[in-house]
Amino acid sequence: MALTYAVVAAVLLGASDFFAARAARTTASITVTRSAVAVSTALSPVLLLLVDSRWIARDVVIGVLSGLAMTTGLLLLYRGYSVARMGIVAPMSSVLLAAVPVVYDLLRGERPSALGAVGMAVGLAALALTGYTPGGTGSVRLGAILGVSSGVAFGIAFTLMGEVSDDSGLAPVVVQRFAGLAMLTVVGVLGSAPFFASERMARRSILATGTFAVFAIASLQLGFQEGSSGPVSVAASQFGTVAVILSVLFNRERMRWWQSVGLGAAAVGVALMAAGG
Numbered sequence: 001m002a003l004t005y006a007v008v009a010a011v012l013l014g015a016s017d018f019f020a021a022r023a024a025r026t027t028a029s030i031t032v033t034r035s036a037v038a039v040s041t042a043l044s045p046v047l048l049l050l051v052d053s054r055w056i057a058r059d060v061v062i063g064v065l066s067g068l069a070m071t072t073g074l075l076l077l078y079r080g081y082s083v084a085r086m087g088i089v090a091p092m093s094s095v096l097l098a099a100v101p102v103v104y105d106l107l108r109g110e111r112p113s114a115l116g117a118v119g120m121a122v123g124l125a126a127l128a129l130t131g132y133t134p135g136g137t138g139s140v141r142l143g144a145i146l147g148v149s150s151g152v153a154f155g156i157a158f159t160l161m162g163e164v165s166d167d168s169g170l171a172p173v174v175v176q177r178f179a180g181l182a183m184l185t186v187v188g189v190l191g192s193a194p195f196f197a198s199e200r201m202a203r204r205s206i207l208a209t210g211t212f213a214v215f216a217i218a219s220l221q222l223g224f225q226e227g228s229s230g231p232v233s234v235a236a237s238q239f240g241t242v243a244v245i246l247s248v249l250f251n252r253e254r255m256r257w258w259q260s261v262g263l264g265a266a267a268v269g270v271a272l273m274a275a276g277g
Helices: 002-023 029-050 057-083 086-107 114-131 140-161 171-190 200-226 229-236 239-250 257-275
Strands: none
Touching: 002 029, 002 200, 002 229, 002 239, 002 257, 029 057, 029 171, 029 200, 057 086, 057 140, 057 171, 086 114, 086 140, 086 229, 114 229, 114 239, 114 257, 140 200, 140 229, 171 200, 200 229, 229 257, 239 257
16 A cells, blocks of 8 residues: 555656646746745645544654755755756656665665565666756756755655654644745745746646645655655655656657656566565
């Protein structure tokens, strides 16, 4: 069941990323991010009606920390996109995002089965293949640093989510959303970009972005509560593949051959993890 939740999270996160990219065509990325997080924060109390949840102090703290880590990852990622090629930043970020929880599981003594380990390795390779896109300009070195840094921040957020107790249900997700919005509000006060999106078309995409995101994070949290952080993180991190597919279908973007290989590798990786328990 854990991998099922993770795959659902990947699909929803991919859809969220797709609409975020659409909104970013006409609106500053930080404005898109803040507006989308505001939408997901407003919707987050609905999650408490879906699953029995309890407010446990330890898990509330974890929710705050994971929210700050996830928001830091977003800021570093978009900063990376502004100074370097996406093909440099995105693969490094996505691979580290998945790798950090895997390493954490290993340090705790959790050893996956042989099939599960192969599945995670294939999944990590799929992330690099589907995320790489040629072209563009910028600093490779700075892009790599920001890509790795954002991936580590996301990985920490995922690892923290894996530490939430089952009894808390989805309450930590609500806390996470509010913590992220608070951090983005501070960044908005210090920055010069518009606080919230004003363009009508961008608002529609942002509404979709925030709606998909909050239910994606909820599904991810349930996945972590059902299984180990490593496999769940690797499966959920395939959301980039979903975003690529949606771009090909609706934006008429061309899928490169290596992205097609990555798409197949992602499916194989998840299947192997499921077969390996």
